[in-house]
Amino acid sequence: MLLRFVRLLPAWVLPGWLAAQSPPVAFQRLTLQEGLPANFATGVAQDSLGFAWISTVNGLARFDGLRCQTFDRQSGNPRSLSHRVLRCVYRSRAGTLWVGTQEGLNRFEPHTQTFRRFSLASLGPDCNLVRRVTETDDGRMWLATKGGLVAFDPATGRCALVPIPTDSPNRPNVASVRQVLADGPTLWVGTQGGLFAYAW
Numbered sequence: 001m002l003l004r005f006v007r008l009l010p011a012w013v014l015p016g017w018l019a020a021q022s023p024p025v026a027f028q029r030l031t032l033q034e035g036l037p038a039n040f041a042t043g044v045a046q047d048s049l050g051f052a053w054i055s056t057v058n059g060l061a062r063f064d065g066l067r068c069q070t071f072d073r074q075s076g077n078p079r080s081l082s083h084r085v086l087r088c089v090y091r092s093r094a095g096t097l098w099v100g101t102q103e104g105l106n107r108f109e110p111h112t113q114t115f116r117r118f119s120l121a122s123l124g125p126d127c128n129l130v131r132r133v134t135e136t137d138d139g140r141m142w143l144a145t146k147g148g149l150v151a152f153d154p155a156t157g158r159c160a161l162v163p164i165p166t167d168s169p170n171r172p173n174v175a176s177v178r179q180v181l182a183d184g185p186t187l188w189v190g191t192q193g194g195l196f197a198y199a200w
Helices: 014-021 171-175
Strands: 041-046 052-056 059-063 068-071 086-091 097-101 104-109 114-118 130-135 141-145 148-152 159-162 177-183 186-191 194-199
Touching (some): 052 097, 059 086, 097 130, 104 130, 130 177, 148 177, 171 186
Antiparallel strands (some): 041 052, 086 097, 104 114, 130 141, 141 148, 141 177, 177 186
């Protein structure tokens, strides 16, 4: 595994160097007024057509550069999002859009503009709260959930809880995974009880 280091410049060099190198910065702000379902955004992904997908605490928005189209949970509609509170949005290498929610994982079906729901509750109720998604070279997806690290096969929908070994009295904190990042053969797993490197 390659480790990357950044050499720090003396503080007196940075201000002038940054001023000489920095182009003007312009921001575009999206809020409720522009059609965002909530001002609290939890994630952003871009699809192959260039649309920006924004997960929020009150649904999903697809932004085309001018306006937002929103998707939310519709009571009685199993092809809508499984929960209104979204934790993340992720685009897989195959171009599939995945949405982690308070109650499971959702896959966007572009031809029908609907969602397929995947429940992880069989692994434990806290595993259904999906905070982050990443993917390894073998196509397997890894989910950071409140109940632990979950390996998910998008082809079959099968999932398994990957135990994080610890002798720490903070075992409940270690089980609550906040972040996951695929880095070659290593998964970096950020928990409430520390950072773990997992060789999958």
